[in-house]
Amino acid sequence: MEGNNSSWLLWLADDALILGQRLSEWCGHGPVLEEDIALSNVALDLIGQARALLTLAGQREAKGRDEDQLAFFRTDRAFRNLLLVELPNGDFGDTIARQFLFDQFALLRYEALAQQTTDLELAAIAAKAVKEVRYHAAHSAKWIVRLGDGTDESKVRIQGSIDRLWEYTGEFFMDYGMDSQWADTGILPPLASFEMSWLKAVQDVLAEATLESPCADWMQKGGRMGEHTEHLSFLLAEMQVLPRTYPDAQW
Amino acid sequence: MSRKHGDWPLWEVFIRSRQGLSHKHVGSLHAADEAMALENARDVYTRRMEGLSIWVVPASAITASSPSEKDVMFDPANDKVYRHPTFYNLPDEIKNM
Numbered sequence: 001m002e003g004n005n006s007s008w009l010l011w012l013a014d015d016a017l018i019l020g021q022r023l024s025e026w027c028g029h030g031p032v033l034e035e036d037i038a039l040s041n042v043a044l045d046l047i048g049q050a051r052a053l054l055t056l057a058g059q060r061e062a063k064g065r066d067e068d069q070l071a072f073f074r075t076d077r078a079f080r081n082l083l084l085v086e087l088p089n090g091d092f093g094d095t096i097a098r099q100f101l102f103d104q105f106a107l108l109r110y111e112a113l114a115q116q117t118t119d120l121e122l123a124a125i126a127a128k129a130v131k132e133v134r135y136h137a138a139h140s141a142k143w144i145v146r147l148g149d150g151t152d153e154s155k156v157r158i159q160g161s162i163d164r165l166w167e168y169t170g171e172f173f174m175d176y177g178m179d180s181q182w183a184d185t186g187i188l189p190p191l192a193s194f195e196m197s198w199l200k201a202v203q204d205v206l207a208e209a210t211l212e213s214p215c216a217d218w219m220q221k222g223g224r225m226g227e228h229t230e231h232l233s234f235l236l237a238e239m240q241v242l243p244r245t246y247p248d249a250q251w
Numbered sequence: 252m253s254r255k256h257g258d259w260p261l262w263e264v265f266i267r268s269r270q271g272l273s274h275k276h277v278g279s280l281h282a283a284d285e286a287m288a289l290e291n292a293r294d295v296y297t298r299r300m301e302g303l304s305i306w307v308v309p310a311s312a313i314t315a316s317s318p319s320e321k322d323v324m325f326d327p328a329n330d331k332v333y334r335h336p337t338f339y340n341l342p343d344e345i346k347n348m
Contacts, residue, residue, distance in 0.1 A: 033281075034282065038290065
């Protein structure tokens with residue numbers, strides 16, 4: 001650890017960057033034109049959040065790395081994102097389920113970060129992100145309800161998506177021993193303290209959608225330590241190929 | 252069995268811009284219900300800060316004049332120039348009119 005909070009800023013930044021990159025794969029492939037644009041808007045919001053957070057992480061790290069250096073010249077083991085956000089998009093239901101589970105968590109995290117006054121730069125980034133993520137969370141939750149309380153087929157499929165992704169949600173609340181870096185300074189409460197609020201928000205939407213809330217007995221982990229699924233490497237290869245091939249390329 | 256995009260009703264979108272006083276028609280879109288129509292309108296038509304307020308109206312709720320009735324509808328107004336305020340003499344003191 002660098003002895004400042006740059007390493008866990010990467011948790012926030014990489015969640016946004018990798019999910020933004022994943023979602024942008026929908027651009028031009030959305031189920032309907034309007035939703036295609038909606039998903040691309042969300043992807044752009046996330047990449048905007050990632051840019052601000054990576055820039056801040058680079059400044060705090062003080063090794064001269066800017067947002068581009070951090071996004072394009074780190075290898076998979078150096079990324080700190082949740083496993084959930086690097087998973088392939090699957091079908092539209094899988095994408096919505098992943099987005100829904102993540103949005104509800106991201107909203108709680110950004111709201112807490114926006115309210116604290118210990119780290120004002122981070123609070124400013126979070127305050128902007130809260131407005132965006134509130135919309136993302138409303139959007140994905142409405143789709144969960146439409147699909148869950150929709151046709152027989154949509155109900156079975158979205159329930160399957162939620163069930164399959166559930167084991168990746170435990171990592172939201174795992175601190176990997178990092179809680180002291182923010183909890184002691186008052187920047188963020190311990191991650192485990194978000195779990196009940198998240199679960200309630202998720203269960204409320206699932207109940208409205210007439211879906212079952214899964215029961216977890218085992219959870220995936222590893223993303224925060226750089227132990228990723230194979231999917232991240234392919235994502236990074238596509239995301240990083242241009243700047244790595246032409247490091248000085250300009251728009 | 253599965254509904255296609257074409258099954259979603261068409262909505263007309265009206266946006267009030269930052270400076271504008273009234274909502275103006277900007278286009279149309281498909282959506283399953285009014286909430287989705289409002290979201291879609293936000294995503295499709297206000298990406299570049301075009302608006303402060305959105306109305307969505309089911310296209311089926313709009314009664315439109317028919318192009319084939321154009322003559323009957325509009326031509327009679329053609330020769331009634333006295334309906335335009337062009338025959339008043341403006342006093343010199345009035346600068347801006």
